Amino acid sequence: MIFERRHIISTKDFSREEIDFILDRAGRLEPYARRGGLDLLKGHVVATLFFEPSTRTRLSFDTAVKRLGGATIGFDSAESTSTVKGETLSDTIKVIESYADAIVIRHPREGAARMASEISSVPVINAGDGAGHHPTQTLLDLYTMRKECRKPIEELNVALVGDLKYGRTVHSLAYALSLYKARLSLVSPEQLRMPESIINYLRKQGVELVETPRIDDVLADADVLYMTRIQKERFPDPSEYLKVADSYRITPDTLKGVKDDMIIMHPLPRVNEIDPAVDSTRHARYFRQAFYGVPIRMAVLSLVLGKEA
Ligand code: NCD
Numbered sequence: 001m002i003f004e005r006r007h008i009i010s011t012k013d014f015s016r017e018e019i020d021f022i023l024d025r026a027g028r029l030e031p032y033a034r035r036g037g038l039d040l041l042k043g044h045v046v047a048t049l050f051f052e053p054s055t056r057t058r059l060s061f062d063t064a065v066k067r068l069g070g071a072t073i074g075f076d077s078a079e080s081t082s083t084v085k086g087e088t089l090s091d092t093i094k095v096i097e098s099y100a101d102a103i104v105i106r107h108p109r110e111g112a113a114r115m116a117s118e119i120s121s122v123p124v125i126n127a128g129d130g131a132g133h134h135p136t137q138t139l140l141d142l143y144t145m146r147k148e149c150r151k152p153i154e155e156l157n158v159a160l161v162g163d164l165k166y167g168r169t170v171h172s173l174a175y176a177l178s179l180y181k182a183r184l185s186l187v188s189p190e191q192l193r194m195p196e197s198i199i200n201y202l203r204k205q206g207v208e209l210v211e212t213p214r215i216d217d218v219l220a221d222a223d224v225l226y227m228t229r230i231q232k233e234r235f236p237d238p239s240e241y242l243k244v245a246d247s248y249r250i251t252p253d254t255l256k257g258v259k260d261d262m263i264i265m266h267p268l269p270r271v272n273e274i275d276p277a278v279d280s281t282r283h284a285r286y287f288r289q290a291f292y293g294v295p296i297r298m299a300v301l302s303l304v305l306g307k308e309a
Helices: 015-033 056-067 088-098 112-119 135-148 168-180 196-205 239-245 276-280 286-304
Strands: 045-050 071-075 102-107 124-129 157-161 183-189 209-212 223-228 263-265
Touching: 015 056, 015 135, 015 168, 015 286, 045 056, 056 071, 056 102, 056 124, 056 286, 088 102, 088 112, 088 135, 102 112, 112 124, 124 135, 124 209, 124 286, 135 168, 135 263, 157 168, 168 196, 196 209, 263 286
Parallel strands: 045 071, 045 102, 102 124, 157 183, 157 223, 183 209, 223 263
Antiparallel strands: none
């Protein structure tokens, strides 16, 4: 399997074998995610270009590089860059590719990472492009399911809940889960349903799926409850956001009647979707999920940079 010099833009670009290969590799790197000691990226520079806010994604990429002995450069907001002087994304990429061995990019415009990859001579990793894709989040989500669920991914019933229209994490995850033929329950307000193009793709792949606005329809049967934030920043009209802002909220009460081993995931940040009282229940996995971003990003970076463990 060749990953060296490959761009990581969408989960749609991957086969199941390739995804499993990355997850296996993350498993081997996980011990080093906490303590370092494997200098696979020594002498390498990775650029993290974040034109949109981020906590976990940027810092876990940063941690991944440093745990592997590499260095990072970059910025965490467009305001501090020449973008405000009118520089185009294409010019920014042309410059950064001469400084760094790989580029991690988050941008508010859908398709921005793909465009960057067409210009860049070094691997580009999409860390979120508008409402489009977020492939490394999906890899860590699958890694979490693999590690934290008692059944293999192909036997899981996964409920995706919240903003399925603008949420890039659920778009990427749905594509990837279709490779495993996991069963999907899509729970969202009517206005925030999963885009028709993705639904059609899933159906064509033979995925068994149901759509409903009521979370109560899916709770008893779910193995994974994947909660998401309503993506306020993507709404063209703030009053439309207010109508759906608090559509779903998980509390210890909601969890009566769920499967014993059902796990709750969330890409974070959460707003009101999960009551903090749920954190101490046996179902909560979202903080561990966030940690898994480090071994996953160590795996992805070392692969695209051709550094075999
Ligand atoms: C997500 C994102 O940026 O798409 N966060 C993340 O990367 N963990 C989810 C979100 O912002 O709601």
